Amino acid sequence: MSFHGKNILIIGASSGIGYAIAKKLENEGAALFTASRTPPENLKNQHIVWDVTQPTNGIFDALPDTLHGIVYAPGTISLKPFQRFSLTDFQSDFQINVLGAVAVLQANLSKLRKANGASIVLFSTVAVQTGMGFHTSIAASKGAIEGLTRSLAAEFASAKIRCNALAPSLTDTPLAAGLLANNEKREASAKRHPLGRIGTPEDIASAAKWLLSDAGSWITGQIIGIDGGIGKLK
Template identity: 35%
Template sequence: MASTLNSKVIVVLGGTGGIGSQLCRDLREAGARLVIAGHHQDKVDHLCRELDAKGFQLDATDAVQVDDCFDFAMRECDRIDGAVNCVGSVFLKPAHRTNPDDYHRVVALNLDTAFFTVRSATSRMQNEGGSIVLVSSAAAQIGLANHESIAAAKAGIIGLTKAAAASYAKRGIRVNCVAPGLVETPASEQITASEKTKQYSLDMHPLGRIGKAEDVASAITWLLDGHNDWVTGQVLGVDGGLGMLKAHT
């Protein structure tokens, strides 16, 4: 079945990261028109040249800059059919070793950026509908040691997803999220660079491997596709079974 994404306008925040850049490539291959937003102008420019996309540099923790990004997309493309927030971070410390500044930074990068994406996207999709996809984590669904701050922020994204899906369903706006396990990207190098911690993580995933950016990008693409327009308010685990299963050792 052919994708419905051809010529659709998709705004991707965090589009230059490991998952975000793979997602942009997948969406472009499906024929989507892209607005790629990221923190580093040089990375945004490079990816936009590769994919013939529009680019926007921003700090996604700033609500005004997120609004400006979506206004830019409307000016350049006349409409917005989909929005994805891939902005986030990896932070692993127990609560007693997490200082308030680190905690607030984790919440800002993960939960605040997701909320600002929903806020800006929905206000510009009111008449035509659309699809919004956020990125949570398996850590929000299963208790993992040393994940207190990131689990709190990612659990907030699940709550945001469900509430926004309920609020905007009658306007034809679908809101879903993916919940990955550990994915091998530049953001997770602090874990995967050590053979000891990498093996520990492998053992936690019942399917016996760490995720790839392609795994998560393909799930997000599926949620954006109009063939799946009866799907909203869902948390799609893309985690090798981590969030729901106990690995056999």
């Protein structure tokens, strides 16, 4: 599954799932381009400093004319009772999870078209298809990502640009640190999953690499659960 000669842009590669994806692709020979507020460490890449809440303002113009893949990995975990969410909370989650992705894709669509077979990987959550209390804000914004994924897949199919989304359950990343703050919380979270453990960034990265590779070239418009079985099994 070689990525030699392929240019991949990863938004949010400084830690967690985005970083795990970047490392896997680096090992496969991809030319990596990353964008986030903080540059990733120990990674061969060309980095662009960008906050996903800000306009792109041409910052991606310096990238190569052709991109073979884009991964949009930023996310949020805001969990609390519905009545405690403010409208600003919903807007913030939507900006980070959805509008940031829209901005990146619009800024780089011409580069994806030139690949004659590009792949977009977005991120949803198990909480969209499986109702979970206290998840209203994140489920609302990630639900929009699922709609965006299918719509883009349909619109871009003629250009041979594939678009898919991964829908993880709880994964051991810095973003989830508060939910996994001690052994008791970790054990309780693991027991909720039929496979008896929480996810790792590498679990998610392996699926993302597959979708970005030629091995996934007949897959588009899919929302793929990487969730230890919690989304479908009892």
